[in-house]
Amino acid sequence: MSLRHPGAKLRPHTKAHKCTQIANLQQNYGHKTFTCATPREIIGMAAAGVGEDLLLANEVVDHDRLSALAKVSENQRVTIAVDSEYTIQAASHAGLRDVLIDINVGLKRCGVAPELAGQLADFARKQKMTVRGVMGYEGHLMMIDSHDKRKQRVSESMQLLARAAQDVGGEIISAGGTGTFDLHDSTCINELQAGSYALMDTHYAKLNLPFDQSCFVLGTIISKSDGWLVIDVGLKSLGMDHGNPTIDGYDVMFCSDEHTTIVPNKGQAETKVSVGDKLRVIPAHIDPTMAMHEMAFLVRGEEVIDAWSIDLRGW
Ligand SMILES: Cc1ncc(COP(=O)(O)O)c(C=O)c1O
Incomplete structure (x- = not known):
């Protein structure tokens, strides 16, 4: 993955492994920017001193959790995804400053409609926030069997993101995952948020991706x-x-x-x-599997050579 998306072109997602030791390995491969899914992942990454630029690619409205993130942001760059005036105000009141506008690129989950993204960015700027750009997660396209069809659908979905990026401004256009790692046109996005590739699971193995199963x-x-x-x-x-x-x-x-x-x-x-x-x-799905275990053991053949805490679990 690092060969295909070197340095800041990959923002590895910690949600797949929840382990700062693995994140540290990813950092050793040249990635200093990371994606997280929970406040706990951001707080744990900062405490472990891994990564320089942490993105919470998820909406948060709870004041206590947002305040904990704001505290981390005093010493570390923390950016949070927002998709409504509510989430912008919640982040602003807690003291967070950097946001990405989360765009709905077709997955019925978080994200503002592309045509409303520009005005949301203006609203954030009025709260004196820095709008670093946009993100859009095309999770609904990851498992389309045919590579060509997947590529076509990703391209359509990324046109929505590109349109929003023009209206929003900022330097970041962030999207993608393991299933679409080779389908993005680098003129459209400038960072990929893949996570599962690091450990893999049998679900993703069906796509014959060039990543090995490494966890059991x-x-x-x-x-x-x-x-x-x-x-x-x-x-x-x-x-x-x-x-x-x-x-x-x-x-x-x-x-x-x-x-x-x-x-x-x-x-x-x-x-x-x-x-x-x-x-x-x-496992068929690596992310929730990792979230259920306290330790991971690194093995070579039958020999245990290290034990890693899965320390980013919890909320
Ligand atoms: C916001 C976001 N970005 C990226 C990913 C990519 O993950 P994966 O590598 O598992 O495809 C996910 C996975 O759920 C996600 O929720």
Whole structure:
């Protein structure tokens, strides 16, 4: 990713890993600007001294959380996404100064309509805020199967962002994610907000992107019956909104709170594994999976070579 989007052209998203050690590695690859999804991620990144320019690419209205961000902004550049007069006033009252106007580029989530972006920027400037530019997240396009179709849709969506950028002014045009990392025209955006690429998941693996799966949840077989096995990894340790996890050599029958019931892949002989053995469970959605765990262990083969705190969890 760093080869394709060097330095400030990539604003890695911390939401995917929630770990300042990983963010620090990303910084070592030349990225000093970061995207965050929660106030806690901004506060944790600043406390760890990672990154120089932190963007909260999300709307926040809670005064206490905004005030905590304003405190961080005394020593560190903190920019917050806004999409209404309400969010601008809330950020301004708390003492924040730098904003990006969040544009609705088609995902039915946050973001102001492109044609209203200019007047919102004027409103922010009247509050004596610095409008650094625009962002727009095309999350609804990440999983379009065909590369060409995805490219076409991204281009249409980025035309909305470009139009808003003209009205808003400022230097930043920020968008994108792992699924669209190679589809953006550099004349349209000047930074990509990808996050999942760092660890990947089986959902994104379907797109055959050039990023390897690097994260798994280690499960222990706790029960073996005639025909199926049970491991101690379930809904409470895996982000499940993108479907069941994947385990090499096995089919997942179902997941429950603390368990996953698996059977050997069709056509395979009776499995040799026993109660007590461990299996690597690959999550379908990395972001919520990371948010459920306190520690990540770095392994080389079977050897644990380091332990990293997943220290950006919480709100
Ligand atoms: C605002 C925003 N930007 C960028 C991303 C990109 O993330 P990913 O790398 O997982 O596609 C996300 C993911 O949800 C997001 O919410």
